[in-house]
Amino acid sequence: MQYNKKTIRDMDMSGKKVLLRCDFNVPLDKQTGEITDDKRIVASLPTIRYLLDQGAALICCSHLGRPKGEWLPELSLAPVARRLSELLSVPVKMAKDVIGDDAKMLASELRGGEIMLLENLRYHKEETKNDPAFAKALADMADVFVSDAFGTVHRAHASTAGVADFLPAVSGFLVARELEMLGDSLSNPKRPFVAILGGAKVSDKLGVIQNLLEKADVLIIGGGMSYTFNKAQGGKVGKSLCEDEKLDYAREMMTLAEKKGVKLLIPSDALAAAEFAADATPVPCSAFDIPDDLMGLDIGKDSIELFTKEIANAGTVVWNGPMGVFEFPAFAAGTKAVAEALAKSDAVTIIGGGDSAAAVLQFGVADQMTHVSTGGGASLEFLEGKVLPGVACLEDK
Ligand code: ADP
Ligand code: MG
Numbered sequence: 001m002q003y004n005k006k007t008i009r010d011m012d013m014s015g016k017k018v019l020l021r022c023d024f025n026v027p028l029d030k031q032t033g034e035i036t037d038d039k040r041i042v043a044s045l046p047t048i049r050y051l052l053d054q055g056a057a058l059i060c061c062s063h064l065g066r067p068k069g070e071w072l073p074e075l076s077l078a079p080v081a082r083r084l085s086e087l088l089s090v091p092v093k094m095a096k097d098v099i100g101d102d103a104k105m106l107a108s109e110l111r112g113g114e115i116m117l118l119e120n121l122r123y124h125k126e127e128t129k130n131d132p133a134f135a136k137a138l139a140d141m142a143d144v145f146v147s148d149a150f151g152t153v154h155r156a157h158a159s160t161a162g163v164a165d166f167l168p169a170v171s172g173f174l175v176a177r178e179l180e181m182l183g184d185s186l187s188n189p190k191r192p193f194v195a196i197l198g199g200a201k202v203s204d205k206l207g208v209i210q211n212l213l214e215k216a217d218v219l220i221i222g223g224g225m226s227y228t229f230n231k232a233q234g235g236k237v238g239k240s241l242c243e244d245e246k247l248d249y250a251r252e253m254m255t256l257a258e259k260k261g262v263k264l265l266i267p268s269d270a271l272a273a274a275e276f277a278a279d280a281t282p283v284p285c286s287a288f289d290i291p292d293d294l295m296g297l298d299i300g301k302d303s304i305e306l307f308t309k310e311i312a313n314a315g316t317v318v319w320n321g322p323m324g325v326f327e328f329p330a331f332a333a334g335t336k337a338v339a340e341a342l343a344k345s346d347a348v349t350i351i352g353g354g355d356s357a358a359a360v361l362q363f364g365v366a367d368q369m370t371h372v373s374t375g376g377g378a379s380l381e382f383l384e385g386k387v388l389p390g391v392a393c394l395e396d397k
Contacts, residue, residue, distance in 0.1 A: 003183030005394040006170040008047065008146055014055040015112050019142035020047070020172065021159050023149035023374070024062035024080045024117075033074060038083055043374065045087060047148050047172035048115065052090075055112040059142055060084075061098075061121055061159055062149065069125030081117045088115070095119055099137035107141035127158045135162030148172025150375040153390030154382075164393035171394055174374065179391065181371035182382045185350045190315030191217055194347075196307070196338065198223025199321030199355065202246045207384035208320065213256050214385075218263045218310050222299050222323035222334060226287070229254070229266045235288030238272065239295040265307065269300025271324070271331060278328040298324030299334035308341040317342055320353040320383060326362070336363050343368035352379030 022044045027036045035041075051058055065075045081094040093116035095103040106116050118138075121127040126134030135158035139145065145167040147153065152160045153175065163169070171179065185193075195216040197205055202225040212219055221229055224241035231237045232250035257264035267287040272294035273280035284300055285291065299307070311317055319342065323334035336359075342349045343365035351360055351369050354376030360366045373379035381388055 002396055003179045003187065003391070004397045005176070005179060005391065006397055007176040008051060008054075008170055008172055010397065011144065011168070011170055013051055013144070016056050016144050017107065017110065017142040018051055018056045018058050018144050018146055019138060019163060019167065020051065020058055020060045020146045021149045021152075022060050022062045023151050023174075024060075024077060025064050025151070026080060028074075028079070033079060035079055035083055038087075040374075041080060041083055041087060043174060044148060044172075047146070047174060048084075048088065050173070051146070052088075052113050052115060057110040057112050058115040059107050059110065059118065060115065061118040061138070063122040063127065063152070063159075064120045065122070067120060067122050069123070071123050075120050075122075077117055077120050084115075084117065090115065092117055098124055099134065099141075104141060121157075121159050128155070130156050130158050130162045132162060132165070134158045136166050139163045139166035142167060145169040146172045147390055147394060148174045149390075150175050150178045150373070150378055152378070153375065153388045154378040154386070156389035160390040161393045169394045175391070177371070178373060178375065178379075181350055182352070182373065182379060185316055185318055185348060186215055186383070186385075189215065190348055192314050193316045193318075194218040194220065194310050194314040196220040196222070196311075196317065196319040197321050198225065198323045198335075199353070200224040200241060202228045202243050202250065205321065205380070206249065207386070208380060209253055210256075211383060211385040212318070213253065213260055213262055216262055216318075218265065218314075219257060220265045220307050220310060222267055222303065222307065222338075223321050224296075225321070226266050226299075227290075227296055230287050233266075233288070236290060236292075237287075237296065238290035238292050240270075240272070240290055241295070265310065267299040267303035268306065269302045270296035271298040271300055271333070272296045273331070276325070278330070280328075280330070282330050297328065298331040304334055304337045308337055311338070311341040311345055311347070314345060314347040316348045316350070317345065318350045318352065318383065320351075320356055320380065322355055322359050326359050335359050339363045339365050352383055
């Protein structure tokens with residue numbers, strides 16, 4: 001896939017009606033309906049301010065939650081319009097519908113430097129089905145499409161990809177930054193390139209392992225998925241997460257690594273416990289010889305040392321997936337040590353995946369990373385080397 005896409009800087013936006021796909025999928029308080037975290041709205045401000053300054057008339061759109069085609073009032077974007085208006089200190093006109101008469105009228109009357117927001121895109125089932133008539137109705141209100149919701153670019157929906165069939169399409173600053181960071185780190189990494197994978201299951205990350213084996217110099221596997229690799233090498237993993245139907249796959253990957261000259265590292269030791277619980281007693285053991293009544297919940301001390309040494313030598317590190325059940329403090333040491341090693345390193349450091357991003361935040365090192373991707377699913381599909389419909393539809397530079 002080509003990552004070198006046109007951005008809003010590559011097009012004259014003055015006087016243009018711009019359909020801007022934002023990620024305003026914010027958490028709401030179930031009782032009061034208030035926005036409990038406005039991070040995503042704040043993140044969209046640089047793109048919005050730039051476009052307004054350029055004299056564009058901004059028609060913003062987003063989904064919120066999963067109304068699945070039902071007009072659920074509790075998933076209205078009206079609270080987002082109010083918050084956006086406060087943050088920008090300008091009025092944000094809220095449409096009563098998505099492609100209906102009210103939206104069309106507001107859009108047609110909108111002038112350069114003004115901003116409006118359409119109702120929740122997913123009030124229409126046609127959005128997630130990428131219905132061409134729905135996409136065309138959205139596109140008809142505007143002259144240009146700007147994609148700035150990275151969290152949805154892996155989906156071929158009407159507002160993420162479909163509209164680009166009818167309008168010139170470029171990226172906003174958020175998507176441009178993701179493409180620059182994830183695209184560069186994968187296609188042109190500073191070496192040695194160390195990829196670290198963890199998380200619960202091998203089967204979630206089959207494509208990621210394979211794609212990274214093509215690109216990385218070192219591939220580190222930790223977390224729940226590592227026990228399948230330990231077992232594939234003849235180890236005993238007790239009650240640990242292990243996917244027996246993926247043992248052959250793990251062996252294939254080890255053979256592929258050898259062929260490609262990629263150093264594949266798996267944990268040598270573990271912190272195990274009798275049950276999956278925050279108050280379980282941690283028992284140090286070999287990751288190849290975990291007692292039958294125990295399960296591995298974190299990597300052990302030797303593994304931490306092995307992994308962090310590789311990080312210290314790296315030119316680029318891409319990290320997806322925690323090393324253990326970091327949600328339990330007694331089993332967070334492995335994930336914390338990796339996060340801190342990344343923070344200390346001079347390498348380009350890229351974090352992808354929802355739980356990994358949560359981990360670097362939790363350990364207070366997020367701002368010491370080169371880039372923490374905002375797209376959980378989208379960043380994973382990026383690491384798999386898949387074509388992302390919401391990126392492929394943008395104009396090449
Ligand atoms: P990401 O969202 O960063 O892609 P994943 O969703 O793949 O990461 O995995 C994160 C989850 O994996 C965490 O909730 C963590 O508790 C779990 N996990 C990590 N190691 C283990 C383990 N040894 N046993 C069970 N669960 C684990
Ligand atoms: Mg996750």
